[in-house]
Amino acid sequence: MSQTLEAQHRVPERMAGLRLDQAAAELFADFSRERLKSWIKSGALTLDGQPAKPKDKVYGGEALALAAEIEDDTRFEPEDIPLTVVYEDEAVLVIDKPPGLVVHPAAGNPDGTLLNALLHHAPGLAAIPRAGIVHRLDKDTSGLMVVAKTLPAQTALVEQLQARSVSREYDAVVVGVMTAGGTVDAPIGRHPRDRKRQAVNASGKPAVTHYRVVERFRAHTHVRCKLETGRTHQIRVHMAHVRYPLIGDPVYGGRLKLPAGADDQLKEILREFPRQALHARKLAFVHPESGERMAFRAPLPDDLLMLLDFLREDGETMR
Template identity: 65%
Template sequence: MTVSQQATVPLEAAGQRFDQALAALFPAYSRSRLADWIKRGQATLDGRSVPPRTRVHGGERVALAAALEIETPACAEPIALSIVHEDAHLLVIDKPAGLVVHPGAGNRDGTLLNALLHHAPQLAALPRAGIVHRLDKDTSGLLVVAKTLPAHTALVAMLGRHAVERRYAAVVEGVLIAGGTVTAPLGRHPVDRLRRAVREDDGKPAVTHYRLRERFPAHTYIACQLETGRTHQIRVHMAHIHHPLVGDPLYGGGLRLPRGAGAALAAALRGFRRQALHAEQLAFVHPLTGQALAFQAPLPADFQGLLAALRADAAGADR
């Protein structure tokens, strides 16, 4: 993949450094990447390679002629993808539960990243094959993937300023009386490297809004809206207020069968072996076209089955 673009330095930029003027002319690319291209002679001023601190006068011709290097040295694998949307700049994927997003210790292949490289080999030239945010392995639902470097830069910036709306469906232990907001900073667990924890002194700010959808005798079906996007955020926040997600192996504290639960509900809860969390809605402004986009992912079969069992058991209890 190559980048080949030209522009003219505006007169009002006179006196700026070359790297500053370049960043203003090509905002789709990160400052660090543009600085690297200047150093490599792949960003020129009036046809010459110049240092980043060179002052511009206005009216000069700027040219980018850069080859994007392979940034994701992973193997492409023919793994089926559920593609909700695709255009020249981005993909929206409905990820099934059980699929790891990015290779790591113990998961070197068979991931969403491997599947993306098979679907669109050019993604190897992008950081993390265009993946700009993640879902946990056992969380299902929507995530957006960049297909071009300008889209990648823009989406990362949008996520950083919370300009991507993400809504989740969840089933939690216990009966919530009303919706609310959890504001609790998150960081690494002090002992368990696989977990995150509320850390009041040194955690990163994290805010989760939740509202009620349906109450059952011992559970609540809720919708969660992320204001920030920390690792395991919803899972930790709901456990923090003593309403962990059903089936959560890290934060749920083990299987809890409510008193008086029928055999069907008990079987459904025993058989639900992941956190009951689904990324159901993704909405944002397209970073290149400016079009407002919104996507929905239906609840997967296991999640629907859990809700059906909860409803049937609640109906039986009402009689």
């Protein structure tokens, strides 16, 4: 089974000087660079209505148009993994992802992922690139994700993400007591020495995170973060950059800090907390078909509720 994919993007001025295949890889981010190259070579992906070569330069303002047949993706098996469905219709699916669930198969995680679960829940997603997944959450981050169920819906949601019109808000619990909220405007790119990590990097992509204080504790803060951009590990990197790393973050959290005078139970919870304390609580976007602005909220999961309860009790005990 196959579907015809039609999508268009205009090359932004900032991409002037890039090769066509490089620009296409960023604008049509749901497809691999090799697949995009093959479409350019076959004429399925055109530049200003004309066939082109992958190495041709772009200068900004050109129209890239894609018209290609997409075969069902049979590389991944459907798996009966429970999903918490918050909303579903013919075009979109909104889920509340639990912590510990990998979003997409990769080396070390060939199955047991959200993608496998989606293929079982809605078999038609086999005809959509990445089973309709248009954005990701880290394995140990919980909360809301939107999935496209049709090719036009996927194109529309990707365009909204690129235009920064999708609203995403997160709850986080960080180490340290914040005096006030603020904004972190610092580009993020690959860490210069550790390729598995991200870092604030002058040569990285623009990244903006707004945060505000929800509740202060004796040595920690519950904060609410709103993303303008969606870089890999963005909140984790930005909070660590301003010296308020997330509790439980194994990559960016640094050395464990225990509050002086905390009881043994709180110390054990802080030592053993199994993941970064981060939850995607709110998601809003324009429905690809109806044009209606839709907003969804996901309550804090039990592990974060328990963590906050113990932090409150610690403050009360020390008064």
